[in-house]
Amino acid sequence: MWDDALLAAAGIPITDAHVISIGGGLGSFAVVDFLRIAGVEASQIRVLSRLAAPYDTFAALARASQLRPEDRLRSDSSSTIDNVWGWPGYALCEAWTERSLSPLWRVVTEPILTVVAGVQREATRIGWGDMLVGCRAEVVRRRAGGGYLVLASRLDDTALFAVRCQHAYVALGYPGPRLLPDTAALREQYGACPQVANAFEPHEHVYRQLVRSPGRVVVRGAGITASRILERLIHDRDTLGARTEVLHVFRHYVPGPVGPPWFRRAGGDGFAYQPFNFPRAAGGGQLRRRMLAMTSEERALLIATIGGTTTARRRRWQRQLSRARREQWYRAVVGRVGELDLDGSGRLRFVLFNGGAAPRPEAADFLIDATGLDDTITRHPLIADLVDCGAGLNALGRLDVEPSFELRTMRSGAGRLYASGAATLGGALAPVDSFWGLMHAAMEITDDLADQGTCEFPGVMRSLTQWWRWMRNRPP
Amino acid sequence: MTMTLGGRLQTRLVLLSSIGLLWTIAISAVLPRPWDVPVHAAFRITLASSVVMTILGFFWELVYHALQQLRWDKDWPPLFGLLTAIVEVVPVWWSVRALNVLPNGCALLFAIHFTTTWILIWLITLGPISIVQPRWRFEGGEFSRRPGDALVTFVVSNTGMVIALVLLWAIW
Incomplete structure (x- = not known):
């Protein structure tokens, strides 16, 4: 546990934010998008990342693995990472743009080009650029008195600085390709x-x-x-x-x-x-219900049966x-x-x-x-440090998260630490590493933060008005 | 769509008692009917078939849920949701005839009401429902996880059902 005086004594400048996202990929994008729609101001959020755009890593991996921009992903049409409501989905938007009914039959694939363009539009709408701090996050620690301190180094001169926040969210993706x-x-x-x-x-x-x-x-x-x-x-x-x-x-x-x-x-x-990397019902149906009631070991067994290669x-x-x-x-x-x-x-x-x-x-x-990506998450120094500081691991060796995606053992006063994406496989949600999973996790996190009073989770009226703003491309 | 059994039942009840009921009230008077059939008889047919569609639907959802178990994805593709209308229309037709509310020559009225209500509700479950209930699709079609949602569900479904039954009683 760190306190402010410790950093001040080391001459490290401290800035403040209410919510911090460590990592600026699609996982962070989904969470920040939900939070903005739930009423959190852009000035209260900071995204610490070395990526210029949320889709950078995704696009680079897709390109290397032989997906051209016009190729289609194995993803559901309503898994619209740039649209929290999932409607209109990619198929309907494509049908509208092409003035043709044929895209409506292609509801289990979505083209990369559409995904990237959608994320770009939504990132601009929610003010992603204003929230992004180009840096490398080194360590996140609990702060004496509640909340967290995140130590980061700038990309240009590697100068250290710290961000003090109430809640933090970690989504760093895979450490890299898996080298046999x-x-x-x-x-x-x-x-x-x-x-x-x-x-x-x-x-x-x-x-x-x-x-x-x-x-x-x-x-x-x-x-x-x-x-x-x-x-x-x-x-x-x-x-x-x-x-x-x-x-x-x-x-x-x-x-x-x-x-x-x-x-x-x-x-x-x-x-x-x-059709997808897990049966669909693992994302929001009866398999997900079953997993909610399971122990970590039981989940690991089921994931081996319904997931895998x-x-x-x-x-x-x-x-x-x-x-x-x-x-x-x-x-x-x-x-x-x-x-x-x-x-x-x-x-x-x-x-x-x-x-x-x-x-x-x-x-x-x-x-x-083509044996996949490296799933040893402790190869991320920041996650290794979290584990050293008491974050638990589940039966699959990933971060042990609650159904709300909180790292329960890392709670700090009123502050909460969350994680989602590949680092959290083995929890109650199986397809964590998919558009659907990232959105689902973002919804759970926003829900939990709403319970803490950070935001107002979209109920009927807020959801409706925010959707209308989304349709007209107005800021949330 | 990845429905749980609870999600199926809730979705059917809520949508038929809200959108389904509004639609029924809106179109009943203008549906084609023989000249000697009064307007209240048209309401009687459409409201009775709506109520029957809801009640028999609970049984059908159990059947669909059992069939869903044979699918690896444990899901219910949208096309299934549309085509099951063909299965469901027959018992509703029998029931409405058995209730003795269907005068001769009103088959077209019944058919148009059933088909349009079905398609409307099917289209809403394809996406627009998420605009007012963003958690719905992540929760297997259930509304009830958070207290706020549960209240809305309870009020909508019960009010809708009560209105339908009172109207039906009044014009019987």
Whole structure:
């Protein structure tokens, strides 16, 4: 616990805000948007972030994982992160803009372009620029006398300053791409090592090289990002004349649907299929109700059953892959890649441990890891420090939050500390790392702050008038 | 839509007793009817079918909830919500006939009232409901988590139902 005198003695200037958001990505955007609509003035909120726009990280990850701006996300049309009411949804807005009814059928996908433009418009409307403080938040500590002190360093001259606040909110997202130990070791040994790429890092050189000369590429992972990578590789074969051969390594191969008739998830060809990263009811229906009543351990078990690595069953991808299998330039194997190394000519060589079969030496030109993002949240120094200071972890090793997304053990007088997003998986809400989840968390947090008297949660009249202001693009 | 059973029942009761009732009162007099059928008979048909639609709906929601268990997502796609009208219209028709409030030649009146009420309520659940109840979609279709919402729900549904029943009684 820190007090003001401690910082003053260290010569660190202190400024004040009522609510602080640590992190300026889409999670923070959702919370700040809800708070502004609930009547908190922009002058009472400060967003501490090194991002210039809330969608920066999202857009960079999307670009690297082969989503072009006009491509569609696996997200519900009413999961409108820039519109807390979810109506009119993306599909209706698109239909209006295009003067066509066809977007109304595409209610389970939304184009990135629309998302970014929507967030930009809403950020301007709520005065995001005035609330944003470009800095790197280092530490958040409880303050003697209630509330919190956040220590941050400026981006330009790294000078330290502190912000004193009543309530704080932490949403830092994933620490970075997940580097598997063999990839990390190879990079340590050979430097940048362009032969191994991570799907969430820029890796255009792989596709360019594969178009220039025929090559063999190994893909690891079976999620939606792996599907995108395969789509790109097949697209380059079909349109740019690449002669790429693909070896797809599955750790767990899903041959068909799994589960009893009342809880059966679709699957086939190695992939587990579901429209979103969790069944919809985990976001606001009966599965969410069940999870509210569960212990942390029970939630972890259920999350393993309903979440995990899944992709969307899209007809285009199904057709592409069945053609690739028929023409024998795509091969799926179950097992793992081991003893990864480079040979004298700079090609990758490795041993394929293929279930019960004897290990087989293989070679390839590139390896693309689509195994997700790093979920060890304590790699964020700020979160590691929170854990050291008493923030609990749940059965999945993430921050243990209440259904209101409060870190109960970090309460400081009348002050509350909240967290949402990827760092809080394992709580009562499963899809925390989705537009829906970020909005849902923002609603719960606003609700809880309304109970503390910080704002007025939109009841019928406030909600109606605020929606009308949103429609006319007037400040809240 | 990801409804819980409680959410289904609440949504049906609240929407039919508020928007559904207002709509019924607004259109009953102008619906096409034979020249010898007085206006109060038209009200009797539409109000009776609204009340029957609500009461039988409680049974239907149990069926839909059971069917929802067979879906991995445990959800109820909007299209299902529209098409179930075809299933529900038959028992409502039988019931209204059994109540002896349906004179000959009023089938069109009944059909227009049922269809328009259904579509109106379906359209409202697709999104506009969130404008006045932003928590509704996050709570599986329930209104009652916070005391303020619960009060609104209670008042709207009960007032609506009482008005419908009193009107029905008055013109019977």
